[in-house]
Amino acid sequence: MSKLRYLWAHHRVAAIGFALALLLALFFTGRLMNRAVYWSDPAHRDQMPEAWMTPRYLARSWDLPVETVTALLAPPDARDLVTEGRPTLERIAKAKGRPVADLIADLAAALPAARQATPAGDGQ
Structure with missing residues (x-):
């Protein structure tokens, strides 16, 4: 002391x-x-998209680059779809003017294909 x-x-x-x-x-x-x-925790890997999730969360869950998930959500020329708060799937769908359920269904179908198209270890 x-x-x-x-x-x-x-x-x-x-x-x-x-x-x-x-x-x-x-x-x-x-x-x-x-x-x-x-x-x-295996429960957080390959999670199916939900309205509260962000593209970054999905990218980590699916071991994909954030750019890949963002490209699945919007064309490359669509910038700053969400200007307020975190870009959740719900906010992105609202900014695009489409139902969140449709966006989630499209993303759920595209994520496994994106995983196969991305070489192993390219995520985060």
């Missing part, structure tokens, strides 16, 4: 910097572990 008092008395800035660095390291380690556990 005396060493901590000494550090605090003589190297306060360094001690604060070290504590902040340690907290940041713990935070990012926790995030990494949380995501590793989540995506290693």
Whole structure:
């Protein structure tokens, strides 16, 4: 305990910097572990699209590049379909003026084919 008092008395800035660095390291380690556990669960792999999902979520679930999933949702010239909030499938369907059920059905049919067309390991 005396060493901590000494550090605090003589190297306060360094001690604060070290504590902040340690907290940041713990935070990012926790995030990494949380995501590793989540995506290693087989229930989160190859999930069928739902209205709340984003293209990025589907890309991770299907181990595809985000660009591939985005291309399945819209032609390449359609930029910024959703300007507010996260681009969920529901918001994308609304921006395109089509029922979300149709968009989900089209995407559910296209994802397995996109997976076969993408070389192994090309996702994220």
